[in-house]
Amino acid sequence: MNTLIAYASRYGCTEKCAAILSEKLTGKVDLCNLKRVKDVDLSQYDKVIIGGPVYIGKIQKEVKEFCLKNLSVLKEKKIGLFICGMESGDRAEAQLNACFPQELLFHAAAREFFGGEFKFKKMNPMERFMIRMVSRMDESRSVLDTNKDVSNISEENINRFARLMNGV
Secondary structure, three states, X not given: OEEEEEEOOOOOHHHHXXXXXXXXXXXXXXXEEOOOOOOOOHHHOOXXXXXXXXXXXXXXXXXXXXXXXXXXXXXXXEEEEEEEOOOOHHHXXXXXXXXXXXXXXXXXXXXXXXXXXXXXXXXXXXXXXXXXXXXXXXXXXXXXXXXOOEEOOOHHHHHHHHHHHHOO
């Protein structure tokens, strides 16, 4: 079986998660960065996994456009959907449900949030400022030191997702 992992990545976290996932899947796996590739021939794939980062509650536009453009074809494939971001639990679940078309969510064999990363050196000053402000407003988080990168990628969630897509 051939699997496509189609994703977009802003700072590299989603790309990193897609690569980790690709190593855990059976069969031939192709990675496709939707920021670089606009047209994908889905006919050669049995499974399609779609993932992207969430910023301010929205998935990256290339992911959204890919889903909408290929909706009818995707509904005929075994699909998996994932997001990357710093939320967890109910908040991450709500983001996942808000980021993809309902038809795909209903049809998906696997849906998961993989966690995220803050790579402060890759961010502009405004982005760092916004993250610092949000962390101050959210009492469940400590104020972030924007000089230190932060990662909460969940290997456990990636493994669970891979098992579902492998049919195990």
